[in-house]
Amino acid sequence: MDNARYQAELGVLRRKLPNSWYCFEGIGTSTPTLKMAARTNSGNLYTLHFDLSQFPMSIPKVFVTRMLKTKSGLEMRGCSASMHTLDSEHGWTRICHYGYSSWTPNVSLYKVFIKCRLWLEMYEAHLRTGKEIQYYLNHQA
Amino acid sequence: MNENQLNNLAENIREEGYNPATSGTDLVYDPASGEFRTVPRGYSPSNGETVTKFTEGGFASESGHVMVYLREDELKSAEEALGSAEEVPAYVEEIDSDEVFHIHFQPEIKKLPGELRLPGFCTRDRNAINGLSHSSLRFCVLLTEDGPEVWYRLRPLKSRQWAQAEAFIVPSEENLFSRSKGILEVDILRDKRVLVIGLGSFGSQISIELAKAGVGHFALMDFDRVELHNLSRHTATIHDLGRLKTNVIEEAILGKNPYAKVEKFPVNINEDLPLLYEEVEKADLVICATDNNTSRFNISGALVEKGKVGIFGRAITRAEGGDVFRYRPGGPCYCCVVGAGNLQEEEISDVASARRDGRIAAYVSAEDAEAMVQVGLSSDIEPICNLMVKLALVELSRGKESGISSLEEELTYDCYLWANRRDRHYANWKPFPAAGQLPSILRWYGVKVNKDEHCPICSGNIVLDDGEEEINAMASNIDLNQ
Numbered sequence: 064m065d066n067a068r069y070q071a072e073l074g075v076l077r078r079k080l081p082n083s084w085y086c087f088e089g090i091g092t093s094t095p096t097l098k099m100a101a102r103t104n105s106g107n108l109y110t111l112h113f114d115l116s117q118f119p120m121s122i123p124k125v126f127v128t129r130m131l132k133t134k135s136g137l138e139m140r141g142c143s144a145s146m147h148t149l150d151s152e153h154g155w156t157r158i159c160h161y162g163y164s165s166w167t168p169n170v171s172l173y174k175v176f177i178k179c180r181l182w183l184e185m186y187e188a189h190l191r192t193g194k195e196i197q198y199y200l201n202h203q204a
Numbered sequence: 205m206n207e208n209q210l211n212n213l214a215e216n217i218r219e220e221g222y223n224p225a226t227s228g229t230d231l232v233y234d235p236a237s238g239e240f241r242t243v244p245r246g247y248s249p250s251n252g253e254t255v256t257k258f259t260e261g262g263f264a265s266e267s268g269h270v271m272v273y274l275r276e277d278e279l280k281s282a283e284e285a286l287g288s289a290e291e292v293p294a295y296v297e298e299i300d301s302d303e304v305f306h307i308h309f310q311p312e313i314k315k316l317p318g319e320l321r322l323p324g325f326c327t328r329d330r331n332a333i334n335g336l337s338h339s340s341l342r343f344c345v346l347l348t349e350d351g352p353e354v355w356y357r358l359r360p361l362k363s364r365q366w367a368q369a370e371a372f373i374v375p376s377e378e379n380l381f382s383r384s385k386g387i388l389e390v391d392i393l394r395d396k397r398v399l400v401i402g403l404g405s406f407g408s409q410i411s412i413e414l415a416k417a418g419v420g421h422f423a424l425m426d427f428d429r430v431e432l433h434n435l436s437r438h439t440a441t442i443h444d445l446g447r448l449k450t451n452v453i454e455e456a457i458l459g460k461n462p463y464a465k466v467e468k469f470p471v472n473i474n475e476d477l478p479l480l481y482e483e484v485e486k487a488d489l490v491i492c493a494t495d496n497n498t499s500r501f502n503i504s505g506a507l508v509e510k511g512k513v514g515i516f517g518r519a520i521t522r523a524e525g526g527d528v529f530r531y532r533p534g535g536p537c538y539c540c541v542v543g544a545g546n547l548q549e550e551e552i553s554d555v556a557s558a559r560r561d562g563r564i565a566a567y568v569s570a571e572d573a574e575a576m577v578q579v580g581l582s583s584d585i586e587p588i589c590n591l592m593v594k595l596a597l598v599e600l601s602r603g604k605e606s607g608i609s610s611l612e613e614e615l616t617y618d619c620y621l622w623a624n625r626r627d628r629h630y631a632n633w634k635p636f637p638a639a640g641q642l643p644s645i646l647r648w649y650g651v652k653v654n655k656d657e658h659c660p661i662c663s664g665n666i667v668l669d670d671g672e673e674e675i676n677a678m679a680s681n682i683d684l685n686q
Contacts, residue, residue: 171668
């Protein structure tokens, strides 16, 4: 991510979120990252970790910085089409937020953040109802 | 008379001074006497009939018609080397058994699969082929005032007799593409450098076509190796399985234009952006023939920053169609085109590659992933490659008077669409004969693309899509309490 893009992303985040909700690290290096706080409607707080090494030309990897579990207690470690997760790394659950064909470099990190925030809401709904995330996306959206 | 007896008869005739270069002999069988006899080739026997002409050169000929190819530039080097030496070594490659040979004077010339290398020498001394020396050597290039003569003996003979082969000279670089003169500015193309990124079914064909047109410098980028599933659409052959595509295509380019300069980079450009930018800067034109958008966006970024022309091409599912995009500095970039929604979903030709860049989601099973691989025919992607080559030649020759100059006025669009069949995306198109002015298959359609004023790659005025409206609408449709 070059400096112009970084400034543009920063501009969007500043407009949309309090400063304390996000933190870029390693900008200008080969391993830039972004950490963001996400509070769900139920008040739970999650930290999202964005791997920006190939952003914006490629979809950024986004992780919840802990290993989430399903309602049945299984770790959300692997790829799951029904729960919209990808292979975990660092012991963190990885969210599948964008498909290859819908990705363009125009997509902002804020937009990715909002989709992940929505994923977290659906995850919590899953914990309450047992319904998989796919149910909410396929049946309602 | 059995085969051995016939061979002995042939050998005896050669021992008597038979010269296969100047005469031929046929074998005649006389049923009245029950004897075989030899007659001059072409002679109609009054009794008996010609029963065999053992070889193309006639009965008792050591071999058939031998053709030898020499390169003009190498001959000049050999001539210079003979200024200070009586002989220089020659390296002879047998192309077709006993019939065609290529002679080089540089040992580093690569052998092709199946070639046999034989020893030879080059001299100005005609006595060299009459004396007893060089008993193990089979080819002699004799430099005379009238030009080179090539003498050979395919097997060491008791008589040590040499025969003259027919020599053909491969012209030097400036004359190699003389047939294209008038159509192409071959002198200009010789100095041009083309960077080809992705050497799959597109990049391999395009590289070779550009070499055939006389482009003189190539940089080839691809980290992949030739696999079995490549063969149906790639220029590589079964002998190339497992080889780096950069090596295979280098060989193919040099096979068309031995004077081309080729640099190879077997790297993943998405993981080595500094190299990508460096090579884009050096190139006069970039061919983007990769199979994923990440690399296309990266290449697009490099083209914009370095102000270079790039040609992008791809096929959509099962190669039912495809598209070509040309980036010219100041115009819309690849990201502008994708953002404008002009392009259809592309084909998946290789599971491993599609998994790597996410075109096949990681949670798709191996079985389902295999089912997603839907490649088209080589003949379906060739029209797309062909337009990419034409655009490349127009760009490389732009502003110079040549036979293709008029194409500058034709090929003015940024993006071109092509359909091979009336499938899926093109199912409602009219059949070709009845289409009239309506869209039909097997025709190119130009698309004018507007530059995105807020494009994150080429505008310099980035306005990001925060997507709030879209996502809020999506969220409002989801009831998480159900």
